[in-house]
Amino acid sequence: MITRKHTAAFASLLSSAALLVAIPVQAQDAQEAGSPEAMPERNFDPGVLGGDFLTVGVGGAFTPSYTGSDDYVLSVLPVALGNIGGVQITPRAAGLRVDFIENPSEGIGLDLGVSARLRNNRAEDIEDEVVIQYGELDRAVEVGPSVGISIPGVLIPVDTLSFSTDVMFDVAGAHEGTVISPSVSYTTPLSRGIIANLSFNAEWADESFQDYYFRVDPLNTLVPDDDALPAYEPDGSGFTSVGVNLLMGFDLDGDATNGGFGVILLGGYSRLVGDAANTPFTTIRGSKDQFLAAIGLTYTFGL
Template sequence: MAATCGSQAAAQETDSDEAEVAAQRPEGGPPAGFDMSDSVFDETWLTFGVGIGLTPSYSGSDDYRAFPLPLIVGRIGGVGITPNGPGLNFDVLSNPPGQDQGKTSLSFGPTVRFRGSRDDAVNDDVVELAGELDSALEVGVQGGVRIPGVLHRFDAVTLGTAVRWDVLGAHEGMLVEPSVGYFSPLSRGAAVQLIATASFVDDKFADYYYTVDPQQSADTGLAEFTAEGGLNSIGVTAIGTVDLDGDVLNGGLNVFFVGGYSRLVGDAADTPYTSVRGSADQFIGGLGIGYTF
């Protein structure tokens, strides 16, 4: 499992980027309870991977597009690294895999994420007339608690929250993303995680992505709409990984997959970009291969 997993699920926000967020993996490192002596998971280890994903072409779209699904997860210099959609989470409280076996542990550190939406890949001729949006770079902090042995010896529940702000002057807003995850190995070489998430946004974020201003209304024929912040989306994601030689502890090649559903709510669902031209129901999927050393 270690070979393909990162902590905050997050991610998935239910917009098209957030769908990419679903590319996030579960907990880094092997399942708790395994003998960690003579394994690839020590003070320093890394997994690199690449895959292909499917996501809505913009937040609220009912058209889908393919996107690259990169993966970096591991531990370097005492800092854990896990994916966060098109971005990364860093855990400064990280311990070597196996050290926290059977113990409740905390995570905390910076988080960064790139967000693009309504770019030249939008698959809707009407929404395209509303104009492209600038890309955002969101920077903030994330933290959580991992509770092992909930239903059986090797599983774990993770509670986490991330807060991020745009620093590139695109939406200029803030997001708060709580999540609850359940992780369980299926065998020595396979594991699965279920992640429930929610996304709260402020007025600046909602206005940037969901408002239809007078000029956009004239250009597209859509009704004018003023969006405000609040609960933006809720969803669930399933993430699985399989080590190709059946033993996660020796590293090497593995495959990972992700599938998820999320529902836009509030003004994210009511905007004409969603209610008239798209759908509040958002789906994601992805498949990739990684290598751990």
């Protein structure tokens, strides 16, 4: 099934790809030279990525049909990211982040901005015939501050280690709760046209969120007795998942600094924990293990 739902995986994919902006992609010269002294300096010409630019893309991702599902669907998503006047725009899971602080040319960079996302969990296209009988939920619109730091030159002069946290609040009146999403990401170029990103992430949610998505009412007259799930009352606030993603980005002409077309591949795994793992929506009808696979085509140009 092709849907416009479950876009978190591909948005995360392009968000990681946006880190290409923050690090020079001239590792190939160092690889060819084969010595530490030949490692590239950080002051080379970054081309279109050194000024205002925009990247537009479209891709597809296989993701679970809801959090905890073992049914997978194909999602299609257009995404845009860029740097305009020192303001960096990057995708977030089913949303975006706007960073208002421009990173310095050298040293640790501070990220401070606003993140927003649309949460469609169990809002439409539920694949499981039992879960769907418990009804669709409302879409949540989550907005809040995003903070982080970027540390360049961790292992080689052109890599970056990033730490970030988004704190978002539902402003649409769905779960009416708070979600905190910390992440750690390491990005390094493998050549002038290839970049790799390894990221670790987690999600914490408050009691209101957990109750809205993971509670199972003790009685639902619309559900046949044979299909009814056992009642479940969440314990309260806590972590919902931990995960890891590996992204590979390939510039199709071998030089990311001149813009143009690129291809991005992503594979990811997350493990549900706490109430997200213990709800019957997961234990009986789904799985704690959540996988994703995605591919995207992008085009980058200077402004």
